[in-house]
Amino acid sequence: MRLAIITHPLDRRMGSGFFAALRRPQPFYQIDAILAAARAQGLRWFYTDPGQPFKPADAAFLHVDMSLIPQDYLHLAARYPRVINGAVADIRKRHISRNLLDPASDWTGPVLVKSNLNVGGKPEAFLARKAALQSGRTLPMTDPPAYQWFASLTDVPDAVWQDPTRVVERYLPEKRGTDNVLRVWSFLGSYERCNWYSADEIIIKARHITAFGPSEVPDEIRAERERLGFDYGKFDFAITPDGPVLYDANRTPGYLFSRPEFMAAEAPVMLAALRQLVQG
Numbered sequence: 001m002r003l004a005i006i007t008h009p010l011d012r013r014m015g016s017g018f019f020a021a022l023r024r025p026q027p028f029y030q031i032d033a034i035l036a037a038a039r040a041q042g043l044r045w046f047y048t049d050p051g052q053p054f055k056p057a058d059a060a061f062l063h064v065d066m067s068l069i070p071q072d073y074l075h076l077a078a079r080y081p082r083v084i085n086g087a088v089a090d091i092r093k094r095h096i097s098r099n100l101l102d103p104a105s106d107w108t109g110p111v112l113v114k115s116n117l118n119v120g121g122k123p124e125a126f127l128a129r130k131a132a133l134q135s136g137r138t139l140p141m142t143d144p145p146a147y148q149w150f151a152s153l154t155d156v157p158d159a160v161w162q163d164p165t166r167v168v169e170r171y172l173p174e175k176r177g178t179d180n181v182l183r184v185w186s187f188l189g190s191y192e193r194c195n196w197y198s199a200d201e202i203i204i205k206a207r208h209i210t211a212f213g214p215s216e217v218p219d220e221i222r223a224e225r226e227r228l229g230f231d232y233g234k235f236d237f238a239i240t241p242d243g244p245v246l247y248d249a250n251r252t253p254g255y256l257f258s259r260p261e262f263m264a265a266e267a268p269v270m271l272a273a274l275r276q277l278v279q280g
Contacts, residue, residue, distance in 0.1 A: 003045040004057035010130040037267035059278040065123040087229030099169040110171040113148035120144020174238035191273035220244040
């Protein structure tokens with residue numbers, strides 16, 4: 001199997017040549033663990049982007065870490081006989097969320113204000129800084145916009161409604177005692193793993209977690225994967241009193257730096273699922 005990994009030319013790429021293998025580059029994305037397993041099994045893969053001459057492959061893996069993939073990347077992907085995540089061009093909140101509100105909504109509960117971009121636009125900011133450095137400029141480091149919780153729609157400032165970079169969603173938490181719960185489903189073709197995590201925070205991050213365990217994936221969340229066209233990715237969701245709710249969808253999940261042994265063990269299993277996807 002020969003695989004074309006379509007990425008942005010300025011994004012973090014694990015080396016694909018002989019000398020790169022000797023240097024044992026640091027992984028950043030989960031796909032890096034999969035590619036390391038592919039290398040160990042003698043499979044061939046290479047990175048490419050719209051600025052490079054076309055190279056044939058059995059399949060392409062569209063791994064562009066941007067909320068909205070530019071058209072030239074989609075056109076390149078379409079030249080390959082099989083594309084992993086070829087139908088997932090847009091993961092902005094306005095495209096994936098079923099929980100969006102506007103000032104005229106009749107929702108009476110609390111709300112969350114989020115960035116419209118995935119991960120608060122951090123990937124786009126990273127690429128912009130690298131492009132600036134290449135042209136001899138520097139851009140200041142900026143933090144992604146923080147989540148904001150409001151008790152009701154009427155508390156949301158006018159500035160939020162006028163800001164196209166932010167969205168307002170219904171706040172739909174899952175509770176385990178007094179803690180909030182986040183469920184994380186990672187998948188690649190037929191491969192999947194899912195766990196719940198609890199913490200005494202509205203927005204659960206790894207440093208907040210107090211308990212965790214395995215989780216089933218509800219049919220409603222599987223239907224969201226079908227609706228959005230994902231072959232590979234990670235969904236954050238919850239099971240609320242009103243039913244399962246998808247929070248976020250990510251098609252370029254990160255490497256689990258806190259669990260390198262787990263990543264190494266799971267990579268061959270994910271690679272087998274990838275082979276199955278490519279071979280049909």
